[in-house]
Amino acid sequence: MAKIIKNQAVVNDDWSLLQLAEGEDAQHVAIPVGKLLVPLAVWKARHDELLQRKHHGDDLGVWLAPEDDPAAIAGDLAHFAVIGVMFPVFRDGRGYSTAMLLRSRYGYRGELRAIGDVLRDQLFYMQRVGFDAFAIRADRSAEDALAGLSDFSEVYQASWNQPQPLFRRRAA
Amino acid sequence: MYKYDDYDRRIVRERVAQFRDQTRRYLAGELKDEEFRPLRLQNGLYIQRHAPMFRIAVPYGLLSSAQLRQLALVARKYDRGYGHFSTRTNLQLNWPELKNVPDMLELLADVEMHAIQTSGNCIRNTTTDPLAGVAAGEVADPRPWAEILRQWSTFHPEFAWLPRKYKVAFTATEADAANVRIHDMAFSLRRDADGNLGFRVWAGGGLGRTPILAQVVREFLPWQHLLSYSEAILRTYNRYGRRDNPFKARIKILVKALGVEEFSRQVEAEWAHLKDGPSTLTEAEVNRISAHFTAPNYEILPAKDVQFEIHKRDDANFAKWLEHNVHAHKVPGYAAVTLSLKPHDRAPGDITSKQMEFVADLAERFGFGEVRVTQQQNLLLPDVRLNDLYLLWSEAGGQSLTTPTVGLITDITCCPGGDFCDLANARSIPIASGIQAKFSDLALAEEVGELKLNISGCMNACGHHHVGHIGVLGVDKNDQEFYQLTLGGAWGIEAALGKVIGPSFAAADVPGAVERMVAHYLAIRQPGERFIDTYRRVGMEGFKARAYEGVNTVASKEAANG
Numbered sequence: 169m170a171k172i173i174k175n176q177a178v179v180n181d182d183w184s185l186l187q188l189a190e191g192e193d194a195q196h197v198a199i200p201v202g203k204l205l206v207p208l209a210v211w212k213a214r215h216d217e218l219l220q221r222k223h224h225g226d227d228l229g230v231w232l233a234p235e236d237d238p239a240a241i242a243g244d245l246a247h248f249a250v251i252g253v254m255f256p257v258f259r260d261g262r263g264y265s266t267a268m269l270l271r272s273r274y275g276y277r278g279e280l281r282a283i284g285d286v287l288r289d290q291l292f293y294m295q296r297v298g299f300d301a302f303a304i305r306a307d308r309s310a311e312d313a314l315a316g317l318s319d320f321s322e323v324y325q326a327s328w329n330q331p332q333p334l335f336r337r338r339a340a
Numbered sequence: 341m342y343k344y345d346d347y348d349r350r351i352v353r354e355r356v357a358q359f360r361d362q363t364r365r366y367l368a369g370e371l372k373d374e375e376f377r378p379l380r381l382q383n384g385l386y387i388q389r390h391a392p393m394f395r396i397a398v399p400y401g402l403l404s405s406a407q408l409r410q411l412a413l414v415a416r417k418y419d420r421g422y423g424h425f426s427t428r429t430n431l432q433l434n435w436p437e438l439k440n441v442p443d444m445l446e447l448l449a450d451v452e453m454h455a456i457q458t459s460g461n462c463i464r465n466t467t468t469d470p471l472a473g474v475a476a477g478e479v480a481d482p483r484p485w486a487e488i489l490r491q492w493s494t495f496h497p498e499f500a501w502l503p504r505k506y507k508v509a510f511t512a513t514e515a516d517a518a519n520v521r522i523h524d525m526a527f528s529l530r531r532d533a534d535g536n537l538g539f540r541v542w543a544g545g546g547l548g549r550t551p552i553l554a555q556v557v558r559e560f561l562p563w564q565h566l567l568s569y570s571e572a573i574l575r576t577y578n579r580y581g582r583r584d585n586p587f588k589a590r591i592k593i594l595v596k597a598l599g600v601e602e603f604s605r606q607v608e609a610e611w612a613h614l615k616d617g618p619s620t621l622t623e624a625e626v627n628r629i630s631a632h633f634t635a636p637n638y639e640i641l642p643a644k645d646v647q648f649e650i651h652k653r654d655d656a657n658f659a660k661w662l663e664h665n666v667h668a669h670k671v672p673g674y675a676a677v678t679l680s681l682k683p684h685d686r687a688p689g690d691i692t693s694k695q696m697e698f699v700a701d702l703a704e705r706f707g708f709g710e711v712r713v714t715q716q717q718n719l720l721l722p723d724v725r726l727n728d729l730y731l732l733w734s735e736a737g738g739q740s741l742t743t744p745t746v747g748l749i750t751d752i753t754c755c756p757g758g759d760f761c762d763l764a765n766a767r768s769i770p771i772a773s774g775i776q777a778k779f780s781d782l783a784l785a786e787e788v789g790e791l792k793l794n795i796s797g798c799m800n801a802c803g804h805h806h807v808g809h810i811g812v813l814g815v816d817k818n819d820q821e822f823y824q825l826t827l828g829g830a831w832g833i834e835a836a837l838g839k840v841i842g843p844s845f846a847a848a849d850v851p852g853a854v855e856r857m858v859a860h861y862l863a864i865r866q867p868g869e870r871f872i873d874t875y876r877r878v879g880m881e882g883f884k885a886r887a888y889e890g891v892n893t894v895a896s897k898e899a900a901n902g
Contacts, residue, residue: 234583258375258501259378259461259501260501260583261461261498261499261500261501261502261503261578262578262579262583264497264498264499264500264501264578265498265575265578265579268498268575273613287375289362289371289375289379290501292497293495293497293498293500294497296497297497297498319354319358320351320354320355320358320495321350321354322347322350322351322354323351323495323497324351324491324492324494324495324496325492325495325496325497325567325619326617326618326619327497327498331618332618333492333567333618333619334347334491335491335621335622335624335625335628336618336622336625338345338347338625338628
C-alpha cells in the first residue's frame, strides 16, 4: 500500500487515482471499485453514477488539473472526502492558487491532497496554502519528505494555515 | 534603515539552514539537477560560464556601512575580491564555489542580508528611487512601502512558483527615478483629492525579448490595500499567465493579451474577495516600519557654505564633479553624492572589496553610515554636508570613485555580458569600454550632454538597453557576436522603448557607429535639445544613415534575408 503524508505523519493510503489515458474519454472510462479520485471531467460527465457508487460505500474524491477552475466544484464540495490538486511538474505553481481558493473562497474543509510531482522542498509552501496531505512522488521517501513541513518556524504573510499576517501578531 | 527584529532574523537564519541542507542533498546526489536548479535560483545562484554566479539582495538599493564591509569580506574570502552591482541594485559575485554558498549566506545573515528570491520565477528584489527620503518633491518616503512589500513577498507561499520572474518598484516623485514602467508591477505614491496617501498601480511592464511598458491598472489605491491588491494581481497572473513558453510567460504578455481593461476587471473581481481581509495594512504596522526610515539627525546648516564655494570657484575639476555627480538635497547645507563605478578602465558597476570598505568608511565619516545602490550601477552617499564635499572628493578620487560623468554618455549601464554570463549572446564590457574611449575627453562628453547609453549582452536585457537613449544589444549569429543598436528609449516619466535602427554591427563597428550618431546630433540639434529630444524631433533616418556610413557589415546579407 502506498504511503502518503497526512496531518504531518506518514500513513498508509488506500485511495487510487483515476487518470484518463490517451484515447480514453470521461464518458466511457471504466470506474474501478474502492476509494477513488476522479478527474474533474469524469465527475462532470458521470456525476449521478459516482454519487450512486458513493452511496454504496465507495468513498469519492475529485482531482483538479492546474488549468481546472475550482469554482467548477464549488457547489459539490460536500460530496468529496478528498480533493486532489495535480502538480504535473513541481515548478507549475497554479495548484497553490487552486488550494487557496478551495480553502478560503469555497470553504472546503476536507482532505486536500497534493498529487503528482510532489517533493520535499515544496511542502512548506503547500501546507501554508491549505494542503494537509501529500502524495510524495513514488521514487522518493515520504519519511524523508516529512522534514520539509518544518523548514520555517515563522512566516510573514497571511495564508490558510496562518490567517493572521506577522504584522498583526507582531503588534499584539 | 530597516533593522531586523527577532522574527526577521529567525526567518533568514532558517533560510540559511534550509539552503545548507538542500545544497548538501544536491552534492550527495539526493536532489537531481532539475530539482535543485530552481531552489538555488531562489537563493540567487546561477551556474555560469566560469563558476556559479551568486546574486546578493540589496533591498531597494539600501546598504549600511556594516553591510557594505561584510560584502567586501564575502567577496574577498569566497571570491576574487570584487563584485558587480546590477541594474536591480543587487551585488553579483562571479567566482564563488557552490559548496561555500551556505557559509556565505551565514555571513550575510550576520548583517541582516540574504540572497532570497534574487532569481527564479518568483517575486524579486523590490527597487525604488536612489534618492528616496532625500529628494525634494517626494509625495512620501517610498522606502517603508518597499520594505512592507519585501516582507510580504519573502517566501510568499502562493507565489513562489510563478510563470516567470516578477519585479516590483515604487516611486514617489513625478520624475520617477525608479523607472516604474519597466516593472511587472509598480506603485507610484500619490495623494487623492482629500490628501489621503495611496498608489497609482501599474502592471505588465518588462523588457526582455518582448519589451512592453507597464500600464495603469488602478488610478488610486488607498495605502491600506497595498498587499491585498498585490495578491489579487499576482493570483490573476499565477492562474492565467502562460506557462507553455518562457518567452511569453511574463505578466506583460497576459496584460497585453487580455488588454489592460479586461486585466484590471479580473484583478478587481479577485480583489473584491480579498479587500479588507487580514492583509489590510494597519497604521500601527506602517508606523513601525516607517520609524526605521525617519530622517537622521541633520545639523542646522546654512544653505550656502563659504569654504565650499571657494573650492568650487578655484578647482575646476571639483566643479566638474559637482556639476555631474552631486545632487540636490531637501535639507539645506547637504547634498547627495554619486560615487561613480564607471572609470574607463573597469567594467561598469564593478567594485573591489577595498573600494567597498573605503565607501563604507566614507559613509560613516561623511554621512550617517548609509549607502545607496542605483539602477545605473553607481553608489550614492545620501547625506553629505556641503562643507565636506571637497575633502570627500579629494579622497574618493584616490579610489577611482569620482569619474565626473553621471548622466553622460560614458556613464554606461551594462550587464556583465559574455565575459561572465552564461545567458549572454555576446560580450558587453568591451563594447562599453570601446564607446567610453571615444568619449574619454570630458569636454566632448559634456558637449554631448545627457545621454543614456545602455548595453545588454542578450535579450534578457539586464542592461536595460530598450530604455537607453542609445541601446546596444548583443546578438549571436552563427556563433559570432553582433550588436543591434536602438534609438529613442527613455526612462522614468518620459519612458519609451527604443527602436532598432537596422541590421546588426560587428563589435569593432559599434563605437564608431555611436560616435557618428552623436556627431549627427551635435550637428543638427537646436538650442537646449538633449540627444533624445533631437531624435524625437527628427526621427531615425538621419541617425541611421550616419551609423551605417562606411560599415561593411552583415547588413546587406540580412537585408536580403529580410
